[in-house]
Amino acid sequence: xxxxxxxxxxxxxxxxxxxxxxxxxxxxxxxxxxxxxxxxxxxxxxxxxxxxxxxxxxxxxxxxxxxxxxxxxxxxxxxxxxxxxxxxxxxxxxxxxxxxxxxxxxxxxxxxxxxxxxxxxxxxxxxxxxxxxxxxxxxxxxxxxxxxxxxxxxxxxxxxxxxx
Numbered sequence: 426x427x428x429x430x431x432x433x434x435x436x437x438x439x440x441x442x443x444x445x446x447x448x449x450x451x452x453x454x455x456x457x458x459x460x461x462x463x464x465x466x467x468x469x470x471x472x473x474x475x476x477x478x479x480x481x482x483x484x485x486x487x488x489x490x491x492x493x494x495x496x497x498x499x500x501x502x503x504x505x506x507x508x509x510x511x512x513x514x515x516x517x518x519x520x521x522x523x524x525x526x527x528x529x530x531x532x533x534x535x536x537x538x539x540x541x542x543x544x545x546x547x548x549x550x551x552x553x554x555x556x557x558x559x560x561x562x563x564x565x566x567x568x569x570x571x572x573x574x575x576x577x578x579x580x581x582x583x584x585x586x587x588x589x
Contacts (some may be wrong), residue, residue: 432529435472441465442490446514453464453515458493476551478507480533484522488584490514493535494526496542506585511556524540526558534588541587548580562586 429552435443456502463471472481472495479497483490492513499508509530513522544557547550562584566578 430525430547432482432525433485435470435481437469437481439490442473443483443493444468446490446492447512449515450512469509478537480530480537482526482529482533484513484526486522490560492522492526494530496521496530496537499543500504502543504580505538505543506543507539508535509534509544509586511553523556524560531586531588540589541585544586545581545586548582548585554568554582555586557584559585560586574583 429558433501443464444463444467447459447468451459451462472479475497481493481495482493484492492511494509494511496507496509498504499506502508511523511526531542544552544553544562546557548554548567563586564567564582565585566583567580568583569583
């Protein structure tokens with residue numbers, strides 16, 4: 426039997442565990458375009474940014490943050506669309522966390538007035554691509570030779586999920 430999973434908006438004391446989780450993913454490499462580790466203060470600033478057009482959720486298991494997901498505006502998208510990002514703790518990928526997070530996040534995106542969600546995924550992130558495809562996202566564009574802040578170049582697939 427799996428331990429109970431709670432999906433909820435983050436609170437101030439979650440920013441440290443969220444930053445550690447994200448920094449571990451960044452440090453491992455290969456799945457995110459982020460290249461610099463983040464602090465609790467960085468995470469708090471990200472959660473607070475565009476608060477009226479964003480929604481954040483954490484997944485908590487036995488008092489531990491096992492993942493988080495958010496939608497927010499993105500400069501490359503029209504106003505009726507939002508960007509999504511999902512980060513799950515290594516070793517917690519098969520516990521239904523992503524499904525539970527997406528259910529809450531999609532509901533919040535609708536309430537914020539968005540009509541579709543964009544996931545911009547590194548093409549070499551096979552796990553991320555499989556996750557978003559399993560939610561119903563479909564490919565609509567390809568960005569080639571995107572230069573990351575560390576100079577690395579990657580390609581990214583843009584995927585779309587219609588909320589109506």
